[in-house]
Amino acid sequence: MSQTNPFPYYVGVNSLEEIANKDTRCVVMNLLGGESKGVTPTSHEFSGGNVVAGVQYGKSGGKMETKIGDIPAYGSIKEIIDAGIEFDTGVIYLPPTAVAAAAAELIAQNPKLKKIVVLTEKVSVKDSQFIRAIAQQNKIDVFGGNCLGIGNSWDQVRVGGALGGNNPGESLVKGSVAVYSNSGNFSTTIPEYLKTGGFGTSTVLSSGKDLYIQFAFAEFLYCAENDPRTKAIFCYIEPGGYYEKQALDWVEDGTIKLTKPIVACVIGRWKANLSRAVGHAGAIAGGGDDAIAKEKWFDEYFGIGMFDPENPKASKKGVRIESIQDAPLAMTALYKEIGEEPDYEAFGDLSLKPWFVNEQGVNLPEKLHLDAVEAMEPYNEAIAKMGNQVGAQLTRESMRNKSGASRMNPKTDVTEVHGVPVLDLVVKHFALSNFFAVTSVLPDERLLPLANAIMNYFSAIGTEYMDVAARARANGTLPNGYLGAAVMTSGNCKLYQDMKEMTDKLIDLFYVDIHGNSSVNDALVDEKLSQKGIMPQGETTPKEAEVAAFFGDLLAKQGLETIFTKYAQKYAEANSDVNKLNLLLAAMILSVTWEPLVNRQMTRETALDVGTYLGCNGVIVGCCAPQYEQNDFYKSLSELSDLSLLNTDFATTIFKLLFNRDCSTREQFAINGLLNLLMSNGPGTISAKGGKESVSGGNFIPTCYAGWMCNTGRDHGGNGFEAIKFLKDAFGDYDPYEESDAKKREAKLAELAQATAEKYLDTKTRAKREGIMNYFKVPCVNHPVFKGKPVNYDPREVFMDKLFTERNEINHFQVFYHHLVKKMFEVGATKNVFCVNIDGVIATISLDLLWKDVNSGKIDSKAMQDIAFIMFLLGRMVGCSAEIADHKARGNAMDTRTPASQVEFVG
Numbered sequence: 001m002s003q004t005n006p007f008p009y010y011v012g013v014n015s016l017e018e019i020a021n022k023d024t025r026c027v028v029m030n031l032l033g034g035e036s037k038g039v040t041p042t043s044h045e046f047s048g049g050n051v052v053a054g055v056q057y058g059k060s061g062g063k064m065e066t067k068i069g070d071i072p073a074y075g076s077i078k079e080i081i082d083a084g085i086e087f088d089t090g091v092i093y094l095p096p097t098a099v100a101a102a103a104a105e106l107i108a109q110n111p112k113l114k115k116i117v118v119l120t121e122k123v124s125v126k127d128s129q130f131i132r133a134i135a136q137q138n139k140i141d142v143f144g145g146n147c148l149g150i151g152n153s154w155d156q157v158r159v160g161g162a163l164g165g166n167n168p169g170e171s172l173v174k175g176s177v178a179v180y181s182n183s184g185n186f187s188t189t190i191p192e193y194l195k196t197g198g199f200g201t202s203t204v205l206s207s208g209k210d211l212y213i214q215f216a217f218a219e220f221l222y223c224a225e226n227d228p229r230t231k232a233i234f235c236y237i238e239p240g241g242y243y244e245k246q247a248l249d250w251v252e253d254g255t256i257k258l259t260k261p262i263v264a265c266v267i268g269r270w271k272a273n274l275s276r277a278v279g280h281a282g283a284i285a286g287g288g289d290d291a292i293a294k295e296k297w298f299d300e301y302f303g304i305g306m307f308d309p310e311n312p313k314a315s316k317k318g319v320r321i322e323s324i325q326d327a328p329l330a331m332t333a334l335y336k337e338i339g340e341e342p343d344y345e346a347f348g349d350l351s352l353k354p355w356f357v358n359e360q361g362v363n364l365p366e367k368l369h370l371d372a373v374e375a376m377e378p379y380n381e382a383i384a385k386m387g388n389q390v391g392a393q394l395t396r397e398s399m400r401n402k403s404g405a406s407r408m409n410p411k412t413d414v415t416e417v418h419g420v421p422v423l424d425l426v427v428k429h430f431a432l433s434n435f436f437a438v439t440s441v442l443p444d445e446r447l448l449p450l451a452n453a454i455m456n457y458f459s460a461i462g463t464e465y466m467d468v469a470a471r472a473r474a475n476g477t478l479p480n481g482y483l484g485a486a487v488m489t490s491g492n493c494k495l496y497q498d499m500k501e502m503t504d505k506l507i508d509l510f511y512v513d514i515h516g517n518s519s520v521n522d523a524l525v526d527e528k529l530s531q532k533g534i535m536p537q538g539e540t541t542p543k544e545a546e547v548a549a550f551f552g553d554l555l556a557k558q559g560l561e562t563i564f565t566k567y568a569q570k571y572a573e574a575n576s577d578v579n580k581l582n583l584l585l586a587a588m589i590l591s592v593t594w595e596p597l598v599n600r601q602m603t604r605e606t607a608l609d610v611g612t613y614l615g616c617n618g619v620i621v622g623c624c625a626p627q628y629e630q631n632d633f634y635k636s637l638s639e640l641s642d643l644s645l646l647n648t649d650f651a652t653t654i655f656k657l658l659f660n661r662d663c664s665t666r667e668q669f670a671i672n673g674l675l676n677l678l679m680s681n682g683p684g685t686i687s688a689k690g691g692k693e694s695v696s697g698g699n700f701i702p703t704c705y706a707g708w709m710c711n712t713g714r715d716h717g718g719n720g721f722e723a724i725k726f727l728k729d730a731f732g733d734y735d736p737y738e739e740s741d742a743k744k745r746e747a748k749l750a751e752l753a754q755a756t757a758e759k760y761l762d763t764k765t766r767a768k769r770e771g772i773m774n775y776f777k778v779p780c781v782n783h784p785v786f787k788g789k790p791v792n793y794d795p796r797e798v799f800m801d802k803l804f805t806e807r808n809e810i811n812h813f814q815v816f817y818h819h820l821v822k823k824m825f826e827v828g829a830t831k832n833v834f835c836v837n838i839d840g841v842i843a844t845i846s847l848d849l850l851w852k853d854v855n856s857g858k859i860d861s862k863a864m865q866d867i868a869f870i871m872f873l874l875g876r877m878v879g880c881s882a883e884i885a886d887h888k889a890r891g892n893a894m895d896t897r898t899p900a901s902q903v904e905f906v907g
Contacts, residue, residue, distance in 0.1 A: 118144030148184025175200015197328025198342030403683030458618025499611030678875025723843030780840030
């Protein structure tokens with residue numbers, strides 16, 4: 001027979017089965033909020049439709065879609081009542097400061113309200129007291145705050161919260177143990193543990209652990225005693241509060257009748273020496289309510305010491321366990337003590353059963369060694385598929401204003417590509433950077449000879465499109481236009497198609513057998529060769545055969561042969577109807593990209609396209625030579641008359657194509673560093689967006705390249721041609737390279753800076769006097785971030801200046817800029833000393849490379865501007881390949897469209 005309500009305050013429920021059952025009807029406050037959207041549909045579907053409506057302030061008329069029907073959203077509780085919708089339980093998902101108002105609204109508007117479940121954590125004590133007062137006055141039970149929900153395993157009902165996760169039926173198995181937990185997560189874990197001992201649950205209640213627990217341990221014991229489904233109680237208790245002591249005292253003095261035993265787990269001894277809240281709001285150390293005190297309360301009540309798994313015993317009142325892993329064994333001992341049987345036959349155990357094991361190559365002692373076990377269904381099937389999946393699997397999403405390839409680091413304001421600052425990339429080899437952009441991993445330096453040869457070959461065959469570029473250039477098209485036309489014309493050519501299909505076949509042939517180990521395995525190669533005619537057909541020209549032989553020798557001499565290159569060579573010998581060079585190219589590129597692919601640092605889709613990206617880069621480089629008719633290096637490269645040219649450092653190749661001469665070691669370092677420095681300026685740049693928008697339109701990769709080029713023009717500050725012209729005008733006839741006396745050169749640079757600063761001051765003063773706003777500004781000084789101090793520095797420029805100084809490669813134009821910003825302040829043209837920004841670095845390196853040819857008359861003003869612009873394009877080419885690959889792997893079709901709500905008509 002049920003006991004009479006013994007409390008000196010209102011408790012409306014008399015049994016656990018009354019708290020949440022098949023008759024419960026809920027309204028969710030903040031129905032369409034982030035947390036509710038992830039939880040409410042599951043609760044509603046699991047419970048057979050127990051959420052009748054929700055409140056979404058300001059969004060009346062909305063709805064939440066679920067598999068069993070839509071849940072309507074109203075603007076207030078009054079609207080729900082006026083619509084004739086009845087409910088007895090309110091579930092609150094709102095920020096802490098809004099919880100009290102929501103509770104008041106529920107109580108004021110619904111006279112049939114019986115229960116409120118507060119999911120919100122850290123509701124203030126003042127607001128909790130207010131909720132308690134009005135709930136008591138109106139005879140309403142409140143659960144929480146910080147409650148993860150309430151589950152009824154017999155009725156298969158869940159109210160509020162994520163108790164049981166996305167599959168609550170797995171945890172809420174019908175049985176005889178009532179579970180009370182301060183921890184939300186453990187309210188799901190404990191039933192799972194009990195299942196291994198053959199125990200199901202009646203009701204599982206997450207009490208929450210805010211400072212103020214509305215439905216506490218005493219009320220739970222009272223309701224458990226009156227619950228005919230419940231034979232025993234499990235409680236998970238954290239430090240903080242005297243709720244458990246009060247409950248046990250009331251049981252001892254007879255205020256609460258309790259005949260059902262308890263298994264208690266008290267945790268948190270480590271918090272005893274702390275002085276503030278840790279974890280849950282109520283888990284406060286200090287005072288007489290720490291873990292040790294609570295352990296004592298339970299031990300005194302049970303009349304027995306802590307449970308010993310080696311000697312499993314319990315009293316008829318229960319027993320305390322040290323860890324929840326002892327829960328099944330302790331509950332078994334308890335049921336034996338009270339003469340009851342478990343709910344069903346035990347299944348499973350609590351030993352570690354890792355589905356994945358990676359000991360990181362550490363030789364662990366036998367006791368610590370773990371073996372992977374096969375997962376349960378259906379996870380085993382998913383894991384098997386995942387084990388054979390090559391490359392990363394990225395979530396498709398709108399990438400309109402996002403990038404997974406680059407970012408501007410908010411702390412340093414330095415652009416990063418795949419997490420590597422462009423300043424660190426300055427000293428890397430540009431050939432390897434071409435691979436890095438699309439694989440996200442910098443290739444090993446030992447692969448440099450192969451990377452140089454591949455990039456030079458693609459540049460050589462890229463000259464095939466020079467007629468397109470030359471015709472556009474003759475019509476006055478800017479470099480971005482004629483190079484864009486050339487690369488777009490390459491379309492989806494046979495080479496790109498072959499490399500993609502061949503790479504796909506190679507992955508399928510070898511991944512399952514070799515996984516991460518791509519070293520040569522002749523036996524496996526021979527085994528795979530038994531599959532005939534699997535590669536796309538094609539003919540090999542004599543020149544292609546010659547180049548294939550060159551690459552074969554290079555691989556052998558450099559010790560870079562892999563299972564893929566060996567297979568490609570043997571397959572070509574056995575099958576004359578394949579283009580042996582295209583197959584070897586695919587195999588070599590896959591060899592470079594294999595490690596990031598199998599480590600899932602790139603997607604399979606990207607891996608299949610790497611050859612296309614490198615081929616597009618080759619077209620742009622091959623067609624960039626402004627004086628190609630008189631360029632002997634261009635001629636030899638385009639004709640492949642001397643295959644040793646393929647061994648040229650790739651940055652040097654670019655220099656020779658642009659300047660039509662050999663480069664010094666100093667110039668080689670400068671152009672290599674400049675190209676890497678120009679790689680990216682972070683997401684959101686106009687050039688990157690052009691490529692992303694073209695991806696979103698479903699174009700081939702070469703058209704996406706043309707997309708970023710069409711969105712790139714001479715107004716891009718990074719190309720620095722304005723600064724080059726400014727510097728050339730400032731220096732006039734003075735050539736700093738002809739001055740051998742360093743002191744005299746320094747004095748001359750300061751003198752030129754003084755004259756330039758005075759001229760600028762005069763221009764600025766006159767413009768302001770005449771009301772002219774758009775007057776000439778000195779390029780490459782000042783910065784929207786690095787400003788406001790008496791003396792300002794752009795850390796990127798400082799880094800580059802230090803780098804060149806350490807190499808004893810002083811850039812005279814950069815030194816001039818350092819003088820200029822000081823002189824501008826001294827003459828009163830600026831209020832403080834401006835920084836020399838990163839565009840100044842780009843401009844000064846560019847002019848340093850151009851200076852000799854400009855002064856000799858070999859390059860005129862227009863050619864100077866074009867070459868500066870081309871160098872910008874060649875650097876950005878690599879960064880945009882990263883953005884295009886990232887967007888292809890992550891983005892949805894047409895996801896760069898501007899939302900209609902942001903579109904305006906301007907009349």
